[in-house]
Amino acid sequence: MTKTLSPALEISGLIKDVGPLPALDGRMKRIVSNISLKAHFGAVTALLGANGAGKTTTIECAQGLQTRTGGSISLLGHDPQNADAGLRSRVGVMLQDGGLPPAARPVALLRHVASLYANPLGVDALVERLGIGEFSDTNIRRLSGGQKQRVALAASLLGNPEVLFLDEPSAGLDPQSRLMVFELIRELRDSGKAIVLTTHLLDDAQRLADYVYIVDKGESVAQGTVPELLEQSTAALNRRVMTFEAAPRLDLSPLARTGLSCTETRPGSYALSGKLEPADLGRFGGWCAEHAIMPTSVHLASQSLEDVFLAISRGEQAANTEATTKPEALGIS
Numbered sequence: 001m002t003k004t005l006s007p008a009l010e011i012s013g014l015i016k017d018v019g020p021l022p023a024l025d026g027r028m029k030r031i032v033s034n035i036s037l038k039a040h041f042g043a044v045t046a047l048l049g050a051n052g053a054g055k056t057t058t059i060e061c062a063q064g065l066q067t068r069t070g071g072s073i074s075l076l077g078h079d080p081q082n083a084d085a086g087l088r089s090r091v092g093v094m095l096q097d098g099g100l101p102p103a104a105r106p107v108a109l110l111r112h113v114a115s116l117y118a119n120p121l122g123v124d125a126l127v128e129r130l131g132i133g134e135f136s137d138t139n140i141r142r143l144s145g146g147q148k149q150r151v152a153l154a155a156s157l158l159g160n161p162e163v164l165f166l167d168e169p170s171a172g173l174d175p176q177s178r179l180m181v182f183e184l185i186r187e188l189r190d191s192g193k194a195i196v197l198t199t200h201l202l203d204d205a206q207r208l209a210d211y212v213y214i215v216d217k218g219e220s221v222a223q224g225t226v227p228e229l230l231e232q233s234t235a236a237l238n239r240r241v242m243t244f245e246a247a248p249r250l251d252l253s254p255l256a257r258t259g260l261s262c263t264e265t266r267p268g269s270y271a272l273s274g275k276l277e278p279a280d281l282g283r284f285g286g287w288c289a290e291h292a293i294m295p296t297s298v299h300l301a302s303q304s305l306e307d308v309f310l311a312i313s314r315g316e317q318a319a320n321t322e323a324t325t326k327p328e329a330l331g332i333s
Helices: 055-063 106-114 123-129 145-157 175-190 202-208 226-237 278-290 305-314
Strands: 009-018 029-039 043-048 070-075 091-094 163-167 194-199 211-216 219-224 240-245 260-266 269-274 297-301
Touching: 009 055, 029 043, 029 055, 029 194, 029 211, 043 055, 043 175, 043 202, 055 070, 055 163, 055 194, 091 145, 106 123, 106 145, 123 145, 145 163, 145 175, 175 194, 175 202, 194 202, 202 305, 211 226, 211 305, 219 226, 226 305, 240 278
Parallel strands: 029 219, 043 194, 043 211, 091 163, 163 194
Antiparallel strands: 009 029, 009 070, 211 219, 240 269, 240 297, 260 269
């Protein structure tokens, strides 16, 4: 990862109000109340949260597309709210809804966008890389959602930006296109670009992100690398899950103890979950040997990023204390 003295993007205490709204008796509605993050060059920074958590609003404020109510934002050392053409030329933006003119044809549109930059990337190379030539003669309004995403991604890259914002970049993509886009994002990261993406898809964050910020109800509630979040959450919850497949309706009572639940989740599928210890694995092996049970599969896992996200968003991570939903309780700052 490229070492730099200052981040490409720094957001501190972002606040965004909308309104006044009739449903709130004319009062303002706060959709982002306290989001802070940093995005560095040579890294993919993911803003992870459920739909409506404030992710898109946050990056639109970071791009200067929305006016913030409070807090500070520094994008390449400048306030994006006052961005000039010079700053905008250094930033690429892929909006969630594409923002593409529906009557245009993909390649013609990309050539037009490229003409707006002094030193654009080659249109033909991007068209080939993203498979846009397959539908180059089709109006954008007639493209599938995944095809529109590929065109929007190409348009965001034409200016060879230093910072790239991707809002739900894999939305609507088929599996093959998704792998293509993921590979390109990794290459862009490795070339030293700062990439900021928003997603509600946990697999995207787990596979792409170098650093993750989890957002819930307009606030930053946890942050860290994916391994850090998984390790710290597993330690906080002190919970692991072991699953195995075997014959149905087995007697699991010899495996049960306080703090460990043993269930048959469906016929022939079993889960041991809770504070698993080495002795539990020994007891499991002994139980299999004593009853001549040969599992067809055994899998032991700690928390997944999905577990971390759901625990935070549902408020379940704090079984013993509310503080474990906060970044400091995860051992990160």
